[in-house]
Amino acid sequence: MRKYIDNSFSLRLIILALLLFTIIASTVGCFNIGPHAMKHEWLKYNRAISGIKNQQDLLNFVRLRYNDSPTMLAVTNINSQLLFGGNAQGAYSFYEGPAKAGADSFLFGLFPKYEDKPTITYQPLQGEKFVKNVLEQISLDVLMLLHNSGWSVERIFRLCVQDINGIQNAPSASGPTPDLAPEYEDFLSVAILMRKLQKRNFINFEYETINGKSTIVLRFAKEALTLPETLELVGMLRLTPEKKYYPILLNNMDHDPNYVSIRTRSVMGLLYYLSQSVEVPQEDIRSGRLTTTKYTDGRPFCWGDIFDSLFEIKSSPDVPSDAYMSVKYRRNWFYLDDMDVESKRTYSLFKQIFAIQAGKIKVEIPVLTLPIGQ
Numbered sequence: 535m536r537k538y539i540d541n542s543f544s545l546r547l548i549i550l551a552l553l554l555f556t557i558i559a560s561t562v563g564c565f566n567i568g569p570h571a572m573k574h575e576w577l578k579y580n581r582a583i584s585g586i587k588n589q590q591d592l593l594n595f596v597r598l599r600y601n602d603s604p605t606m607l608a609v610t611n612i613n614s615q616l617l618f619g620g621n622a623q624g625a626y627s628f629y630e631g632p633a634k635a636g637a638d639s640f641l642f643g644l645f646p647k648y649e650d651k652p653t654i655t656y657q658p659l660q661g662e663k664f665v666k667n668v669l670e671q672i673s674l675d676v677l678m679l680l681h682n683s684g685w686s687v688e689r690i691f692r693l694c695v696q697d698i699n700g701i702q703n704a705p706s707a708s709g710p711t712p713d714l715a716p717e718y719e720d721f722l723s724v725a726i727l728m729r730k731l732q733k734r735n736f737i738n739f740e741y742e743t744i745n746g747k748s749t750i751v752l753r754f755a756k757e758a759l760t761l762p763e764t765l766e767l768v769g770m771l772r773l774t775p776e777k778k779y780y781p782i783l784l785n786n787m788d789h790d791p792n793y794v795s796i797r798t799r800s801v802m803g804l805l806y807y808l809s810q811s812v813e814v815p816q817e818d819i820r821s822g823r824l825t826t827t828k829y830t831d832g833r834p835f836c837w838g839d840i841f842d843s844l845f846e847i848k849s850s851p852d853v854p855s856d857a858y859m860s861v862k863y864r865r866n867w868f869y870l871d872d873m874d875v876e877s878k879r880t881y882s883l884f885k886q887i888f889a890i891q892a893g894k895i896k897v898e899i900p901v902l903t904l905p906i907g908q
Contacts, residue, residue, distance in 0.1 A: 588859040596868045598809035600824050667891050672798040674750050674784055681739050688729035692844055697797040699771045707810050708803030711825040715835035727767040752794050753779040801891045811841040813849045815866050845880040
């Protein structure tokens with residue numbers, strides 16, 4: 535700012551006024567920078583952490599498909615030092631006597647400074663407790679929790695259950711990519727029938743007291759007992775017809791027509807299972823960099839048939855233009871399409887299951903602190 539004046543007295547008044555203005559502005563800025571920073575900084579860190587977690591999961595899916603080892607890190611602490619300051623510069627010159635145009639002048643400048651210096655702490659998820667929890671089977675109580683939270687029974691069963699009353703849901707996919715094509719068609723039919731009955735509120739999973747013990751049961755509505763879908767489902771599961779409920783057992787080897795036996799996956803099994811949905815570039819298949827699943831007659835098996843309307847990780851040599859999340863690995867990009875609603879829902883369900891299992895591990899919750907420095 536440049537201001538021409540006629541005498542030194544007026545100049546001193548202007549300088550004093552500007553200095554007072556600078557002090558007031560700096561004081562007000564100090565009182566307001568904290569709330570202002572919190573309002574903007576937490577959202578940036580929230581988005582960054584969410585994006586990193588998504589990329590980490592996606593990267594581990596792809597790693598497992600290539601028979602590489604997964605690695606998991608957790609953000610345990612964020613300490614962001616916010617620095618606010620500035621410097622002021624001023625100079626003036628004046629002449630006594632008659633005013634001389636362009637001679638008397640005053641120069642003033644204020645240069646504010648705002649700087650964010652974050653310190654982020656990562657903790658590897660490893661050790662005996664973590665390995666035990668990720669290898670532990672998903673319990674029936676977790677299935678109940680997910681079902682009562684509004685998730686589709688078809689999605690829950692296709693993702694979490696690998697066997698129901700002897701009907702297999704690709705159990706070999708819960709580990710490294712198998713050589714032989716897995717069985718899944720009958721299980722998919724069972725899951726679809728359950729979903730049809732669930733939509734009409736004719737089927738439910740609930741707790742029932744049996745022999746003094748709280749037991750999870752598969753219950754049918756009275757008006758659903760003679761429906762074609764119910765009869766087909768009961769027949770496929772080899773259950774006693776026209777019963778209102780069937781107690782559910784975990785890992786029961788002996789078939790009983792009055793019970794439903796379920797075998798669930800582990801979290802690591804879920805990681806391996808979802809990794810089978812990765813769309814592998816043809817050049818990697820031809821080069822033999824990963825396992826190719828085939829039928830007994832030598833025909834290649836299409837994993838997309840199992841994951842239809844459930845989950846799909848696409849690949850591209852170029853950066854995807856419309857990706858929900860993406861990561862580059864072995865010269866190619868792998869991503870979830872932002873328009874693929876079913877895959878995004880399945881991934882959201884996976885994250886909830888992982889959070890439940892990982893919640894058993896004592897890991898410090900990330901803390902974001904925003905000290906203000908000058």
